[in-house]
Amino acid sequence: MISAADLEAAIRxxxxxxxxxIEDTSNGCGENYAVFVVSEAxxxxxTLARHRFINEVLKGQIAQMHxxxxxxxxxxxxxxxxxxxxx
Amino acid sequence: MFRTALRTSFTALRAPAxxxxxxxxxxxxxxxxxxxxxxxxxxxxxxVESTPVVLFMKGTPDAPQCGFSRAAVQVLGIHGVPxxxxxxxxxxEDSELRxxxxxxxxxxxxxxxxxxxxxxxxxxILLSMHQSGELDDLLVKSGVIxxxxxxxxxxxxx
Numbered sequence: 001m002i003s004a005a006d007l008e009a010a011i012r013x014x015x016x017x018x019x020x021x022i023e024d025t026s027n028g029c030g031e032n033y034a035v036f037v038v039s040e041a042x043x044x045x046x047t048l049a050r051h052r053f054i055n056e057v058l059k060g061q062i063a064q065m066h067x068x069x070x071x072x073x074x075x076x077x078x079x080x081x082x083x084x085x086x087x
Numbered sequence: 088m089f090r091t092a093l094r095t096s097f098t099a100l101r102a103p104a105x106x107x108x109x110x111x112x113x114x115x116x117x118x119x120x121x122x123x124x125x126x127x128x129x130x131x132x133x134x135v136e137s138t139p140v141v142l143f144m145k146g147t148p149d150a151p152q153c154g155f156s157r158a159a160v161q162v163l164g165i166h167g168v169p170x171x172x173x174x175x176x177x178x179x180e181d182s183e184l185r186x187x188x189x190x191x192x193x194x195x196x197x198x199x200x201x202x203x204x205x206x207x208x209x210x211x212i213l214l215s216m217h218q219s220g221e222l223d224d225l226l227v228k229s230g231v232i233x234x235x236x237x238x239x240x241x242x243x244x245x
Contacts, residue, residue: 047208048206
């Protein structure tokens with residue numbers, strides 16, 4: 001079983017993180033996760049490149065999961081996202 | 088010559104108990120594994136080039152077996168991808184495909200979408216491209232769907 005703490009540690013070790021949300025979408029079973037990562041490491045990368053990058057960072061963990069989804073934003077995109085939510 | 092090679096690999100496989108662990112990565116077995124992957128690789132390559140839109144999913148469009156696969160099918164449906172331009176593969180029906188498509192695409196999850204032979208992404212990417220309009224652009228540019236008709240007035244004409 002993978003814990004959210006494992007995922008967080010792996011992500012933080014790989015890239016600078018502005019904001020991070022990790023959700024166990026398997027109701028506590030540790031099998032399905034959704035992550036939301038905001039990092040300047042994503043600057044200049046299109047969505048596919050960002051997702052492949054995170055797939056690589058979490059390669060071992062994802063291989064053990066039943067499902068994995070991710071949302072990746074740069075700091076600037078995150079600010080825009082927050083502004084839209086506040087509106 | 089062929090028979091000798093066959094006998095050798097059979098011998099390697101037949102007596103695993105007497106074979107030390109290091110021999111499990113012997114050249115013969117490693118070659119066998121690579122060979123299977125190459126054939127599967129060629130099959131997938133051909134599949135993604137044969138039809139403009141190819142979706143590897145769990146279940147079928149009429150009976151998806153997973154929420155992510157269902158979402159992917161629905162999104163493509165919303166964009167009106169015609170049946171003859173799309174093909175889906177059910178990885179639950181083919182366990183070799185289920186594993187080999189992950190190696191082929193270097194992508195760990197299902198569903199996986201290919202457009203004109205190029206990997207586009209999984210469900211997350213598809214949904215965000217749908218929301219941003221990027222998916223529509225891609226499908227139009229790839230000749231899968233016609234560009235949107237300019238808005239016409241609803242006056243009837245004789």
